[in-house]
Amino acid sequence: MPAPINALKSALEKGDVQSGVWLTMANGAVAEIAGKAGFDWCLIDAEHGPNTLTSIAAQLQALAGTPAHAAVRVPMGEGWMLKQVLDLGVQTIVVPMVNTPEQAAQVAAAVRYPGAGSRGMGAVLARASGYGEIVDYVSSANDQIFLFVQIESAEAVANVDAIAATPGVDGVFVGPADLSADMGFVGQYDAPEVLAAIDHVYARAKVAGKAIGTIVFDESDFQSQIDRGVTFLGVGGDSFVLHTGLKALAAKAP
Numbered sequence: 001m002p003a004p005i006n007a008l009k010s011a012l013e014k015g016d017v018q019s020g021v022w023l024t025m026a027n028g029a030v031a032e033i034a035g036k037a038g039f040d041w042c043l044i045d046a047e048h049g050p051n052t053l054t055s056i057a058a059q060l061q062a063l064a065g066t067p068a069h070a071a072v073r074v075p076m077g078e079g080w081m082l083k084q085v086l087d088l089g090v091q092t093i094v095v096p097m098v099n100t101p102e103q104a105a106q107v108a109a110a111v112r113y114p115g116a117g118s119r120g121m122g123a124v125l126a127r128a129s130g131y132g133e134i135v136d137y138v139s140s141a142n143d144q145i146f147l148f149v150q151i152e153s154a155e156a157v158a159n160v161d162a163i164a165a166t167p168g169v170d171g172v173f174v175g176p177a178d179l180s181a182d183m184g185f186v187g188q189y190d191a192p193e194v195l196a197a198i199d200h201v202y203a204r205a206k207v208a209g210k211a212i213g214t215i216v217f218d219e220s221d222f223q224s225q226i227d228r229g230v231t232f233l234g235v236g237g238d239s240f241v242l243h244t245g246l247k248a249l250a251a252k253a254p
């Protein structure tokens with residue numbers, strides 16, 4: 001029995017748009033609600049969400065019972081973090097702050113077993129292999145990994161060709177908030193210089209044949225992102241929806 005097919009990877013490789021939501025509340029019930037809401041994927045954010053391996057595991061178990069594909073963003077591209085998250089069974093990984101091809105190569109190696117990387121062996125006892133049920137996990141896991149590296153600094157933009165060309169990098173994900181801040185336009189996601197940099201990243205990712213991801217919060221931006229080549233489209237976050245939804249409800253309360 002091989003590793004499960006990564007349906008999100010299959011869809012992205014066909015160029016299908018896959019939209020999803022950021023999960024930052026570290027809560028299994030929230031993950032379950034989001035997973036059943038109709039999104040193609042839910043991303044458990046361990047960079048800006050208060051997530052631990054325990055809360056990530058709980059959300060993965062919750063999402064397993066829903067149609068949504070589970071992705072995880074690790075806090076940084078550290079091999080030990082990636083190993084632990086992969087052993088939980090995650091197959092789609094987003095790594096923030098990848099600025100150089102050397103960093104891209106390091107994280108690409110960390111998420112795949114020898115032959116294509118340096119991922120440590122341990123899954124036979126882990127959730128990833130069904131605690132040993134998936135006897136061919138190690139020999140089949142590499143092909144089901146989808147790695148997004150985040151382009152979210154001026155340095156990363158300057159290095160985008162080399163980063164995108166890195167073997168094992170499957171997609172580039174633009175972080176508008178950090179990119180605009182690093183470029184000197186804090187909070188100004190629509191500054192012309194920022195938009196030009198993002199367009200450059202998108203164009204170079206297309207040349208490299210890699211998937212493009214980003215996250216926007218205004219539904220009026222969704223189609224333009226898709227028109228520009230984004231297929232892994234974040235459309236919002238759990239806490240933001242809860243905040244705005246509860247405020248709207250409170251406004252109606254007698």
Ligand SMILES: O=C(O)C(=O)C[C@H](O)[C@@H](O)CO
Pocket residue numbers: 022048096150152174175176177178179215
């Ligand atoms: O820099 C960004 O923008 C991202 O990487 C996405 C944010 O971290 C996410 O919290 C949505 O704003």
